[in-house]
Amino acid sequence: MAIRRLAGVTAAAALGLTSLLGASGAAQAAEVARSAGAGYVKINLVQLYCENPSEGDDEAYLNVNAPDQGWKKIWPGSSSYNTIARGQTRSLSDANWGYLTIATGEERQFQLWDHDNTSSDDDLGEFTVHGAEETGKVHEVTIHGSGATYVIKYSLQAA
Numbered sequence: 001m002a003i004r005r006l007a008g009v010t011a012a013a014a015l016g017l018t019s020l021l022g023a024s025g026a027a028q029a030a031e032v033a034r035s036a037g038a039g040y041v042k043i044n045l046v047q048l049y050c051e052n053p054s055e056g057d058d059e060a061y062l063n064v065n066a067p068d069q070g071w072k073k074i075w076p077g078s079s080s081y082n083t084i085a086r087g088q089t090r091s092l093s094d095a096n097w098g099y100l101t102i103a104t105g106e107e108r109q110f111q112l113w114d115h116d117n118t119s120s121d122d123d124l125g126e127f128t129v130h131g132a133e134e135t136g137k138v139h140e141v142t143i144h145g146s147g148a149t150y151v152i153k154y155s156l157q158a159a
């Protein structure tokens with residue numbers, strides 16, 4: 001009985017924590033970071049390079065794991081996807097409209113996909129940008145998925 005009651009209390013505490021980290025979680029995390037004197041950085045996505053496609057051409061698009069909103073497509077901004085083949089590059093500059101300012105203690109996850117009409121889209125790989133990464137230089141990350149290899153370039157600047 002005592003154990004059961006304790007379990008109930010623990011569940012209630014867990015529920016409380018869940019709601020705390022829910023809708024207002026990002027704002028609270030930002031406030032905590034601010035009061036701790038943490039800085040903020042803006043992620044600038046620069047370029048996508050196709051070292052090896054998953055098909056002859058991939059129909060690439062990029063998602064970001066947005067706070068409290070889950071995965072959101074951020075690139076390309078003006079169409080559903082951008083066709084890219086081996087050895088080609090695409091500018092990611094029109095991806096830089098949202099969800100990309102983070103505290104230095106935070107990180108942001110990205111996922112590249114290949115759009116397909118007759119089957120589910122193919123996962124081309126994921127990468128994570130950490131707010132503590134060096135600002136003012138171009139970072140490169142190589143990702144793999146569905147037989148493809150892509151290189152993403154990005155930079156960070158103080159926000």
Ligand SMILES: [Ca+2]
Nearest residue numbers: 059114115116
């Ligand atoms: Ca495709």
Ligand SMILES: [Ca+2]
Nearest residue numbers: 055114116122
């Ligand atoms: Ca495909």
